Amino acid sequence: MSGQTHASASASASASTSASASGRTPDAPRGAGTPLRIVLADDQTLVRSAFAMLIASAPGMTVVGEAGTGREAVALARSAHADLVVMDIRMPDLDGIEATRLIAAAGDLDQVKVLVLTTYDTDEHVVEALRAGASGFLVKDTRPAELLDAIRTVAAGDSLLSPGPTARLIARVLRTPEPGDSADRAEPAPGALDVLSAREREVLALVARGHNNAEIAHALALSPLTAKTHVSRIMGKLSVRDRAQLVIAAYESGLVTPGAAPQPPD
Structure with a gap:
């Protein structure tokens, strides 16, 4: 099944309609053959559009909403019955760290996974995102195939921790406080x-x-x-x-x- 894109600039009726059409309740498990329901959260429209186009071309995935702020991401995760949120760390209104913390702490969103995006070389807030409950991180300039693999890995319940990068990043942050x-x-x-x-x-x-x-x-x-x-x-x-x-x-x-x-x- 090829992915379909249901775009929403905010937690709007379009995402709610998409969620209702799926027939899922927040507690209902995703059945075999059911596409992963993904929310994209990034304050850059072009970045969201690029990711949405990539996911739309992949089998077994569908974008059910796009958010420009962390607050919108939390609302969409709930209203669109998302399986996973691809979350930028730096966003207005509510940043990705706080949004991740809210998702992880919400009882009705405990099955929602969060994959955070970082620039890696400059973004030292990724450790806080992991502390907040994110299941892994990904650099923004990653190759398309790696992004899709990362989404599948995190959605399956595994953490995106490849040898080296995560440990190096955490070591650098703990060694050099802001x-x-x-x-x-x-x-x-x-x-x-x-x-x-x-x-x-x-x-x-x-x-x-x-x-x-x-x-x-x-x-x-x-x-x-x-x-x-x-x-x-x-x-x-x-x-x-x-x-x-x-x-x-x-x-x-x-x-x-x-x-x-x-x-x-x-």
């Missing part, structure tokens, strides 16, 4: 991971370096299923919702020290 912000940043809490076993700490360290379950299994001589089980248990013990927040927890606890970019396991 001017005047150092007093507000939490100090590492060595005891925060006391609930984890030694093996779970090893697994968490690898997650923090951006490794997937297969790479973790290879590095620790485990089966992929065992590695996946460890990751799930760690998330439960630390009360976090996804791997992105595990990365934050590992750095803030001091388990992983900001420094050189890690390499994948041999």
Whole structure:
């Protein structure tokens, strides 16, 4: 099924109509063969249009709304019954970080995933977006195929944490606070991971370096299923919702020290 674009400059009737036409309620699971319902949030119309055209050409995806502010993005996520919001960080009225936090905290939006957009080299707010509940981040100049893969990855419930980039970005941000912000940043809490076993700490360290379950299994001589089980248990013990927040927890606890970019396991 090819994607269809239902554009809306705000949380307007067009998005509500599209949501009603789908027959889904906010709590209804997305059935097999049902296209992913995506909201695009960016204050640049040309960026939204380019992403919308790309998604419209992809099978299994449909854009159900476009938002120019974070407040519109939250409203559209709800009214259009979105599965995923592609969220720019820097927007007027309500920025992408606060919008992500509102989506993650809303009980009726707990199934909505957020994929944040960043310029990477200059945007040091992406860590706050991950803390707020985003499932991953993507650079704005990424290749079209990578954007579509990222959407599928996050919508499937996985975090977009490829080896290296996420860890490097988090390390840079934690190492270099913004001017005047150092007093507000939490100090590492060595005891925060006391609930984890030694093996779970090893697994968490690898997650923090951006490794997937297969790479973790290879590095620790485990089966992929065992590695996946460890990751799930760690998330439960630390009360976090996804791997992105595990990365934050590992750095803030001091388990992983900001420094050189890690390499994948041999």
